[in-house]
Amino acid sequence: MSTHIGQRLPKLDAADKASGRATYGHDVRLPGMLHGAILYSAHAHARILRVDTARAERLPGVKAVLTAADNPPTHFGYGKDQTPFKTVARSLRDEIAAVAAVDLDTARHALSLIEVEYAPLPPVFSVAAALAPAAPLIHPAHGSNLFQTYHYEHGDPARGEAESDLILESTYRLPYVNHACMETSVVVAHYQQGGRLTLWSTTQIPFLLQRDLAEALGIPGSHIRVIQTAIGGAFGRGLDIYPFEPIAALLSMRAGKPVRVAFSRREEFLAGPARQPAEVSLRAGARLDGRLTFREVSAALDIGPYVSWGSVTPLVMMETTASLYKVPHVRFRADCIYTNNLVTGAMRGYGNPQSTFFVETMMDQLAEALGLDPVEFRLINANEPNSATPQGLVITSCGMKECLQAVAATADRGADRPGEQTTVEPIHGRLDPAAGAHKRGIGFAATLNVGGGARIYRSDGCGATVKVDDFGHVTLITGSTEIGQGSETVLAQIVAETLGVHPQDVSVINADTDLKPWDVGVHASRTTFIAGNAARLAALEARRQIFETAAEMLGVAPDCLIASEGHIRAADAPDLPPRLSAPTSALPLARVVRQRHFRQGGQIVVGEGWYDPPTQMVDKDTYKGNISAAYGFGAQMAEVEVDTETGQVRVLRLACANDVGRAINPMAVEGQIEGGAQMGLGYALSEELIVANGQALNPDFHHYRLFTAADMPPIETIIVETDDPGGPFGAKGVGEMGGTPTAAAIANAIYDAIGIRLTELPMTPERVLAAILHRDLESA
């Protein structure tokens, strides 16, 4: 009997956030704190000949000025290709100097007094230019602008082609996108002489940041403490080390004071990590009976001047290509290419919104060419429970078909499409009520995402400690990180359920590397599954200790005890509220804890848990392996209206079904899906950081358009529960799936409405109108 699992429990920190009491990174103020500011390069590619800081240093109020001369002798970052300050600028983001001063006005004034002499180098602003013969090399030591190529193959694609009754191909262009966290990047660094560096940070990876910073600064990781503040959005932005972090630390070391570095919104767009743009070509085939035969993808990703964790996004693009639906033969290739464009990084979905867009629009094309209903075609090829994909993914629970059927059931499929099978000739805009300039259509897309961790690092583990005090109050100390998604609440529900207490009697400590056990970070929709399992193991150990003592007190065996309503009692005791049952049959939790504690040889109740899922890193040559202990599935149905005179696309409705194993907190699950949909809608229709000559041209919220409350369509969320065998109480991750299939569903709906396949995101009115005009010109 579960009492706290499946409850719509409000977030434990929501009242503090609603009343302005939460302390975010931007709110940290320490005695004597200085304000840091960074001078960026004026050229996208240039050698730095001279940096003159003399005037800046003389400005009253300036306490430290640093340049590349102050770099530690190490390189840092995923590709070990960065230093805090640069001697060669490889993008307009590149850090040339930094100042710490008594206030931000003084720090910014000081930046304007720094003189930099550049020797411009020929820049590279596209992947084609980067790969051209005799292209200028961005990292000469690497020998090529091609950082890395991912090759993946299963089956025999040539045989797949031969067995195809139908082969289609298309190319796609995907844009730069910004996380647009409402709180911009920020850090406060405090280096105490001879002692330790403390960082107040909004990172998603506190323990990897310790290691990365140690490397960047040349100090031991044991000297670094990361304290996480309330985090005003993350979405992958906090999944890496960025130069401003070691720069803040170096400024603090030099000035002997705490130093705060906080990005302006403009800086966030220019210097923050964007989602990599990509050019993709895809060929795919199927048999007349509707079974897929092969898929072949070739992608070129512009990763910018340095390599981040985000450059491993091809691993996820590869997973979608190889394993979304049953495809017997697959070839995938992705090139990660250095350019002098924007710095890029990881972003929610990590390659999946991109790959789901091209895979799922192609699925629609194939269905149409085969004369099959788009949902029926997907059901024929859908992933299934208790199966393994050729890539090696071991799928345990799988509600993909249920998700597709659930969203299909919500669709207004038009009077001429009553059954499962459609007419071979689609009637575009058939849902159009007035046959005017506004055409309506519906579209579908499904998604597959890791839902039980993702082993992209040597450990995918999380630690947890559960202690119960003498008053029966429970504290969970978890390695995991709260970024707004509600992990602290879900983990409290898991611990409360295990110990038979109310979630509000559980405090969660999750924000300090000095206190909490290790966790790889909050990413890959992993926290409910991984941190949830760790918290459950810790709570089970605490419960074992409690039951041990309670068994002595009640004179029964520990294994016949249960914990509920803050009491411990024998399972076969009358099922009555504790006050009505016999006094010895139900013991208050606090009494048991005190009995265990205050006696000769007494002990306190502390349970430890560590969960590292039984998964593998992908093989470094074949990229095969089961990287997650469970997989999440979802499907979306979009209904759109296209104004054929303006190109404006209005989404009328979005239905989102997700297999989450089990919803520990359905309100939080809906929040992830609805919020993911907001990002997916932006990716589909409005969000693009426009870059020319290495410069972002729209680095503000007026020109980079997020969906507002007024823009959002009604979103219907459908939770499909499949009770995953490995998840805590059957749960799987959901954090990324809300937005992964959205762009594909909308593109498919646009096609249904106007008969035009859009292959470039976002599908802005300009692009839609141009496609309509082009089509009309061709047919004229």
Place this chain on the structure above:
Amino acid sequence: MKKAITLTVNGDRRELYVATHHSLLDVIRNELGLMGTHRGCDTGNCGACTIQVDGLAMNACLLLAVDYDGSDILTIEGVAQEGALHPVQRALVEKGGIQCGFCTPGMVMNALALLADDPHPTEADIRARLSGNLCRCTGYAKIVEAVGSVQ
């Protein structure tokens, strides 16, 4: 250059000596230490810094502090009375309208102004009025539901 101004902030009279180029947001956060008013963009696009000035919801980042000498300011810290959340705040908590929460104070301030103007707004009214407050976490559904439930 600096100038002396007087503001009434959440009912308290505050005499301040402020730089003439600093916004009300700068003053609220850096001089008064009221950190619930958030800086999201500094260009009036995100609404995270929404406060009420003489009863009107405004973006504090767009207002030069010296222009508001003598004004009556309400920030998020002044909304909960005697520790009890305002019904709008309580609805946002209970309906799941808060995730990272960075936009929440601005949402609350704008929603209060909306409900003062119109105690019975339609969903479309709520969506239109809150369209100046960006949220990256929730997709707005539960925020709109929460504000709509306070009637």
